[in-house]
Amino acid sequence: MDSIILQVLNGLDKGAAYALIALGLTLIFGTLGVVNFAHGALFMIGAFCAVFLQRVLSYSRISIDESQKDFLGNPLKVETPFVEIWFGPDVGGSIVDWSVPLAILFAIPVMIAVGFAMERGLIKHFYKRPHADQILVTFGLAIVLQEIIKYFYGANPIPTPSPEAFIGSYDFGVMLGFDANRIIYPYWRMIYFAFAMVLIFGVFAFLQFTTFGMVVRAGMADRETVGLLGIDIDRRFTIMFGVAAAVAGLAGVMYTPIVPPNYHMGMDFLVLSFVVVVVGGMGSLPGAVLAGFLLGILESFASTTWATTTLPGINQIIIYLVAIIVLLTRPRGLMGRRGVMEE
Amino acid sequence: MSKTDLTRRGVLRTGAAGIGALATPVIFTGAATAASHTGFTNAPTGRNVTLGFNVPQTGPYADEGADELLAQQLAVEHLNGEGDGGCLNTFSSKALRGNGILGKKVTFVTGDTQTKSDAARASAKSMIEKDGAIMINGGSSSGVAVAVQGLCQEAGVIFMAGLTHANDTTGKDRKANGFRHFFNAYMSGAALAPVLANEMGRDRRAYHLTADYNWGWTQEESIVASTEALGWETVETVKTPLASTDFSSYITPVLNSGADVLVLNHYGGNMVNSLTNAVQGFDLLSKQVNGKDFKIVVPLYSELMATGAGRNIKGVLGSMNYNWQLPNNGSKAFVRSFGEKYGKPPSNSAQTCYAQVLLYADAVERAGSFNPCAVVEALEGFEFDGLGNGKTLYRAADHQCFKDVLVVRGAENPKSAYDTLEIVEITPVAQVTYPPDHAMFGGRSATLGSCNPGA
Amino acid sequence: MTRNFDPNASHAATAYAYLSVSDIHAYYGESYIVQGISFNVHEGEILALLGRNGAGKTSTLRTIARLDDPSLRSGEIWLDHKPMHDMKSHQASVAGIGLVPEDRRIIPGLTVEENIKLAQIVEPKGWGLERIYGLFPRLGERRKQEGVTLSGGEQQMLSIARALARDIKVLLLDEPYEGLAPVIVQEIAKTLNVIRDQGITTIIVEQNAVAALELSDRAVILDTGSVVFDGSAKEVLENEALRHEYLAI
Incomplete structure (x- = not known):
């Protein structure tokens, strides 16, 4: 029982990342009808917003400390971050320590701008093109973005720790009546899960309770009729692209303490996120979110020793297996509307 | 869903995300290996000799590959008599005099292994066939090392491994043309x-x-x-x-x-x-x-x-295998050279490549020939010091270097970005020595085979 | 095929016409559907656009409404001195075209009231909510219900209400009676009478030609994408041979 709970917990944060990326993908596909293979790159750029902010906040003044030597025997250059000089070591240190959450504020405008540039610069020319063309061009864009990041940041993963306060894990097991150390879950992953839920609910609330959201929902359901009512839906859909980009970027920002960001992380998440979208039902927002969590948890279960010894390699293919089964038996996905994808 | 054209075919026709190159059988034609009157592959005829540096320039180990390349370039400079000479001053063998190798100026070409065996083999093959490389050095993975070692054996050139740690490289997959300086598992x-x-x-x-x-x-x-x-x-x-x-x-x-x-x-x-x-x-x-x-x-x-x-x-x-904080003379000389040129201390992959290039050049000088079989003979059983690891033996039976091994620990309070690791112990070589037919190294059936000069 | 043109018909004299459709050619992809259609509509007039199935009636309305399909390749459309032929559908709506589509197209996921409110996001706004619920009391009763759960007749009313919620110059009705029981058709007809009395210029496409003609002033008959008759509605009602040849009634 405890190992089941544990694997469910384990699947939640990765599932949350999948859900967020899939949500953005579905938003873009459902509004603009574009299959956006550069969405994983947006996740990566968000993560590197956190890296960038951490570097900026750690930007240091270099002073020579004659009493210490560096590796060549020259006097040691000591780096003191400017924020520590300005605000004192305590406040300054905390600012650097909290770079990842602070990066949320930084990432929102950056991601919206990046999304906007992507959409206006490249993707809008492909609205009417066949999906295969869209895939090729957005995939190419993803590779370019990846290489740009690699050029500036190198190929190594860059440690981006969470604030000190959140290091470590919480013993859920004890709370539920199990023995100690049977169900533990890191604090930051809990925070990530909560953050993801807030974002997801935010997007749904925005769509459900604002007028803008109502127009977008109407446009997703019946684009032609919305045009008949005088509404220029393209403009609104472009804004949704920015929203989807921001969601993916924020998912990336907060993920950095879990897996140190590297230039390749976008691709790692992209393919699986697409599988999530297909399983959840293309065009269904709740389907994307639900499928994201389900597949994250499923992947977690498939990685247990029991699973990998019974069916070696199952953890690498389980998600694809599920996708194949879904596509064969219920092609519209778990929550897709009837008729979609059923030709 | 809007009434747009959604066909399953259209959306599932997903572009393949990177299709790996298929392994191609390596066939060396006699003409390509240009075996001239001197009777071995890529025998240098002009005033230069070309070395091939096959490192990961893309992929997850690109930063390591970059460091290896820096060290290799430094080695070439020192061989050609430029810079401060680095370990040529501390090397126990005095055969190298900074006038290239056997009087020929050292040049080099680079290749990208991408940390994939097939790409690594292809790039090594290209350096041998098109650029006339007479020795291949570098790499950051054992899979790649074993693959490239095999290719060099077929082609008739020497392979001086870079960073490879699996036992197999000088174990069951050992080859006569291959040499490993780096320690193993x-x-x-x-x-x-x-x-x-x-x-x-x-x-x-x-x-x-x-x-x-x-x-x-x-x-x-x-x-x-x-x-x-x-x-x-x-x-x-x-x-x-x-x-x-x-x-x-x-x-x-x-x-x-x-x-x-x-x-x-x-x-x-x-x-x-x-x-x-x-x-x-x-x-x-x-x-x-x-x-x-x-x-x-x-x-x-x-x-x-x-x-x-x-x-x-x-x-x-x-x-x-090595850490820049080692106090011996060879290490200090290397760290000084590398540090002054590049502004940072060398990694252990850098040091192993640097050492391997110097060891190869020195072996050629002592043998008086670039012929791979002569080089093999010169390296087998070679004892040396002054390249940064202390006293080292290139064992003849398996072409593996035997030297002291460093045990390190993550430092509690690093003073700078470079002393994140501290040396806990230097394990004497006797403790890490094993017989060449050890079970983990292929047992009794593991054999080097004979050296292949190509041609 | 003979073309019967009423010399009193407005297009021949090319006097100013409120809505003028001039030699439009429209395609669904490579399918040539609207093959050179011209007619005029005067302000306040109700025009019945008739013809057999596949004659191109719906396509003509969709072209006037400036939807993407069918695409207008040549020809001109003018509404109250404004050129419409280069506009997109949302611009045409702002200029005063109100299309009530065939199959009603009530937006799923939105309530009745939200469907109407959707029409009032962009200027120019037309009828207010209270006025609409006055004309369509049943919609008022169901205002918080999800639009697609309404009956066929109620959805038709909602679709018309949505058009009226905008300040339109021309109302395009595409098969308003389709699929509705006769008693519901009566209700809708009553509503359309009210609309006519308000003086809203209207083009009505209907399979049920008689019902449309009884409402209309003039009629244009299409056959395989071209105009074959342009004259008064009364004339069509009275000319049995005409009706027989082009409308099969």
Whole structure:
């Protein structure tokens, strides 16, 4: 029982990342009808917003400390971050320590701008093109973005720790009546899960309770009729692209303490996120979110020793297996509307 | 869904995300290898001799490859008499005089292994056939090393391995044209075990997470054998896919398993992520199991990956082939040269490539010929010092260097970005030596074969 | 095929016409559907656009409404001195075209009231909610219900209400009676009478030609994408041979 709970917990944060990326993908596909293979790159750029902010906040003044030597025997250059000089070591240190959450504020405008540039610069020319063309061009864009990041940041993963306060894990097991150390879950992953839920609910609330959201929902359901009512839906859909980009970027920002960001992380998440979208039902927002969590948890279960010894390699293919089964038996996905994808 | 054209075919026609090159059989035609009157592949005829540096320039180990390239370029400069000479001043053999190799100026070409065996073979092949490279050096993975070593053996050139740690490279996959300076998994196990027993006691229960490919398996095998010999119990060994980025589902069972040591047979990105998950996510190092402090061991360290893991390496033990903090003269000379030219101390992959280039050049000088079989003879059984590792022997039976091994630990309070690791012990070479027909190295059927000069 | 043109028909004299459709050619992809259609509509007039199935009636309305399909390749459309032929559908709506589509197209996921409110997001706004619920009391009763759960007749009312919620110059009705029981058709007809009395210029496409003609002032008959008759509605009602040849009634 405890190992089941544990694997469910384990699947939640990765599932949350999948859900967020899939949500953005579905938003873009459902509004603009574009299959956006550069969405994983947006996740990566968000993560590197956190890296960038951490570097900026750690930007240091270099002073020579004659009493210490560096590796060549020259006097040691000591780096003191400017924020520590300005605000004192305590406040300054905390600012650097909290770079990842602070990066949320930084990432929102950056991601919206990046999304906007992507959409206006490249993707809008492909609205009417066949999906295969869209895939090729957005995939190419993803590779370019990846290489740009690699050029500036190198190929190594860059440690981006969470604030000190959140290091470590919480013993859920004890709370539920199990023995100690049977169900533990890191604090930051809990925070990530909560953050993801807030974002997801935010997007749904925005769509459900604002007028803008109502127009977008109407446009997703019946684009032609919305045009008949005088509404220029393209403009609104472009804004949704920015929203989807921001969601993916924020998912990336907060993920950095879990897996140190590297230039390749976008691709790692992209393919699986697409599988999530297909399983959840293309065009269904709740389907994307639900499928994201389900597949994250499923992947977690498939990685247990029991699973990998019974069916070696199952953890690498389980998600694809599920996708194949879904596509064969219920092609519209778990929550897709009837008729979609059923030709 | 809007009434747009949604056909399953249209959307599922997804572009393939990187189709790996198929392995192509390597066929060397006689004409291509240009065996002239001197009777071996790429015999240098003009005033230059070309070396081939095959390193990962793209892919996850690109930063290591970049460091290797820096060291290789430095070696070429020193061979040609430029710079401050580096280890030519400290090398025990005085055959090299800074006038190139056998009077020929050293030039080089570079290739990109992409850390994939097929790409590495293709790039090495191109350097040999098109650029006339007479020796191939570099690399960051054992899979690549074994592949390129095989190719060099077929082609008739010398392979001076870069960073490769699996036993197989000079074990069951050893080749006469191939030489490894870098230490191997067995040596890591042999060096680490006593230090581990000392620090952590003999009554420990270890849980292994192992990268699922040949290097991971050989390291796991070696560490398990050497720790069990000292009384540890191996609770569980779990293989993790090489492509994993999130290891939390592998780490969660650890605390439950009754193990009090986690051994991470991971390298590169795997190591950064698993260590981060373990230390930062699950805070394993502050836990107590069986009444003891939980410990983590990363048997193979690399400085660049240590940077990636940040403060998560504090207190974690591992082994290295070389570390810039070594106090011997060869090391100091190399660190000074490298540091003054590039502004940072060399990594251990840099040092092994630098050493290998110098060793090759020196062997050619002593043999008086570039012929691979002459080089092989000059290197076999060669004892030397002054390249940074202390006294070293290039054993004839398997072309493996035997030297002291470093046990290192993540520093608690690093003063700068470069002393994140501190040397705990320098294990004497006798302790890490094994017979050439050791079971982990292919047993009695492992053989070098004969050297191939090509032509 | 003879073309019967009423010399009193407005297009021949090319005097100013409120809505003028001039030699439009429209395609669904490579399918040539609207093959050179011209007619005029005067302010306040109700025009019945008739023809057999596949004659191109719906396509003509869709072209006037400036939807993407069918695409207008040549020809001109003028509404109250404004050129419409280069506009997109949302611009045409702002200029005063109100299309009530065939199959009603009530937006799923939105309530009745939200469907109407959707029409009032962009200027120019037309009828207010209270006035609409005055004309369609049943919609008022169901205002918080999800639009697609309404009966066929109620959905038709909602679709018309949505058009009226905008300040339109020309109302385009595409098969308003389709699929409705006769008693519901009566209700809708009553509503259309009210609309006619308000003086809203209207083009009505209907399979049920008689019902449309009884409402209309003039009629244009299409056959395979071209105009074959342009004259008064009364004339069509009275000319049995005409009706027989082009409308099969």
